[in-house]
Amino acid sequence: MSWSCGIVGLPNVGKSLLYNTLTGGSAAVANYPFCTIEPHVGVVAVPDERLELLARLYRPQRIVPATLQVVDIAGLVRGAAHGEGLGNQFLAHIREVDVLWHLVRCFEHPEVAHIYGENDPCRDVEIVELELLLKDIETVERRWQALQKRFRGRASEQEQREVELLAQLREHLAQGRPVWQFPKPEGSQPIFRSWHLLTDKPVLYVANLDESARAQNWYEQLCRWAQQRQAPVVPIALAWEAELLALPDNEREEFLRALGLAELGSRTLIRETLRLLRLVTFFTVVGGREVRAWLVPEGTPAPQAAGMVHSDFERYFVAVEVMTVGDLEHYGTEEGVRRAGRYRREGRDYRVAEGDILYFRAAV
Numbered sequence: 001m002s003w004s005c006g007i008v009g010l011p012n013v014g015k016s017l018l019y020n021t022l023t024g025g026s027a028a029v030a031n032y033p034f035c036t037i038e039p040h041v042g043v044v045a046v047p048d049e050r051l052e053l054l055a056r057l058y059r060p061q062r063i064v065p066a067t068l069q070v071v072d073i074a075g076l077v078r079g080a081a082h083g084e085g086l087g088n089q090f091l092a093h094i095r096e097v098d099v100l101w102h103l104v105r106c107f108e109h110p111e112v113a114h115i116y117g118e119n120d121p122c123r124d125v126e127i128v129e130l131e132l133l134l135k136d137i138e139t140v141e142r143r144w145q146a147l148q149k150r151f152r153g154r155a156s157e158q159e160q161r162e163v164e165l166l167a168q169l170r171e172h173l174a175q176g177r178p179v180w181q182f183p184k185p186e187g188s189q190p191i192f193r194s195w196h197l198l199t200d201k202p203v204l205y206v207a208n209l210d211e212s213a214r215a216q217n218w219y220e221q222l223c224r225w226a227q228q229r230q231a232p233v234v235p236i237a238l239a240w241e242a243e244l245l246a247l248p249d250n251e252r253e254e255f256l257r258a259l260g261l262a263e264l265g266s267r268t269l270i271r272e273t274l275r276l277l278r279l280v281t282f283f284t285v286v287g288g289r290e291v292r293a294w295l296v297p298e299g300t301p302a303p304q305a306a307g308m309v310h311s312d313f314e315r316y317f318v319a320v321e322v323m324t325v326g327d328l329e330h331y332g333t334e335e336g337v338r339r340a341g342r343y344r345r346e347g348r349d350y351r352v353a354e355g356d357i358l359y360f361r362a363a364v
Contacts, residue, residue: 003279004071005101006071009105010105039073040071045066046068046270047065050283059288060291063291064290073091076128076132099203101273104207105218107212107215109210132199136173136200137173140173144163162191203229206235206236236268236269282305282358283356296352299351302317302351305352305358305360315362317360318361319346321343321344322344323356324357
């Protein structure tokens, strides 16, 4: 199971720079609208210091971090849902992402023109979110029309249930309200997921800042907006961070310490994304060959987690042996964890927890 993030925002807010910063990609970055004319898809490794600890203890041949897929599309403008600009062509590419990173311009730059003249974070967010809502109206209408045609024949119980929900949702969207505000009936979540509606996705706002005096004011405006949405905001000075990431690791860490910063904004973004999606990390160790990190939703049963490693492990699941990275660090070795009684064997009902190291046992 992979997890993906879609970058949305107006043109000239730094979307391609964010994409390049996170993925090490080479998407074109230029000071004019619609520089991005093709969607970019890349992979970002999830930073995790625990992998470094496991690497020191096990000395594996390779270390495999957990990853997130990142999709960058052209900037959205007013009227995008009706064909203005380029963004509407690519909205289909983010229909199936798990979370939206909404990048908002909170910086001043005389050579990077704002497409609407002056900065106004709340107006900018409204423009983009309206286009997402209009795209959802289009999606719902198409599905509605398709089911109406089927009703000329015979519709299944599932399709009848869909039609009822679509009728209610059409009215809701027509009032200018996003899908996330719709009161979903119990048991309807799988149907909503199958529709891949953009305004039903969790959103994380990313404020692209600079050091100007006005940037802080714009950032605070965005935070007040996001609070109404009950969504997190992550501040990143992308131009500065891109330069910092070009430094060797030791120099970068020294620079951050000098500035009194705990971590890069890009790392905060990834951490907040995992929290928003309610994902936990578990680890597997294969002898001296591999240490790997995996992402699963909170509360995932052990057999389902085993299936991520290999389908046969889920099919023929017997048990899972569990210890934690914290205990391994404290006691120094697996044998030390066992002697302390902190190494245990669990069955099918075990729910994977953050920081688990899991050894799956299967009858294969």
